[in-house]
Amino acid sequence: ETGVTQTPRHLVMGMTNKKSLKCEQHLGHNAMYWYKQSAKKPLELMFVYNFKEQTENNSVPSRFSPECPNSSHLFLHLHTLQPEDSALYLCASSQEGGGDEQYFGPGTRLTVT
Amino acid sequence: GIQVEQSPPDLILQEGANSTLRCNFSDSVNNLQWFHQNPWGQLINLFYIPSGTKQNGRLSATTVATERYSLLYISSSQTTDSGVYFCADDVSSGGSYIPTFGRGTSLIVHP
Secondary structure (H helix, E strand, O other): OOOEEEEOOEEEEOOOOEEEEEEEEOOOOOEEEEEEEOOOOOOEEEEEEEOOEEEEEOOOOOOEEEEEEEOOEEEEEEEOOOHHHOEEEEEEEEOOOOOOOOEEOOOEEEEEO | OOOEEEEOOEEEEEOOOOEEEEEEEOOOOOOOEEEEEOOOOOEEEEEEOOOEEEEEOOEEEEEEHHHOEEEEEEOOOOHHHOEEEEEEEEEEEOOEEEEEEOOOEEEEEEO
16 A cells, blocks of 8 residues: 555546546656656656646646646546557655655556457 | 667676676766566666765675766675666766666576
């Protein structure tokens, strides 16, 4: 148990669906991150939020839309995804953005059909 | 170019053996972490080690920042050590620092 939870753990969605991934951290951290891990590839940073403000968007397609209503919660809204978006989506948090130890949630395994 | 490089990519051990995993960086070491990813995808923090040496049970890690590498040592390996080991560091990109992961070392420990 790392103090970071993610729901759902598994998600299957069609290309025309809209769904959201949720992340919550109970560590009192101020920075939260979304990563994508595809098969046979390293983890890729998608977004960083620091004190609820987005500080990094690593050239992510607009079909992925993050939302950070407060420092404890992070969402990833999904719409009109492609099959190549199937991956493990990992959320992480750290005390502050940059230069801090990150703690990861268990991930959401997403399959786009 | 490759900014965080891990070796070996795959490793198979017999229970009880020792091993060394390596992480090389093409830029300065800033925020080095080692993780273990279990078969269910959970990343477990092993070490936060931008410099120096740390030990935790059968695991230890050393980072030599001046030479841009870090080593993870696993002694007396157990089957539960199986999984993928990642190193990660903050890499300079376009004026900011981006957490960047290596491709990982996939470890299988046989009983």
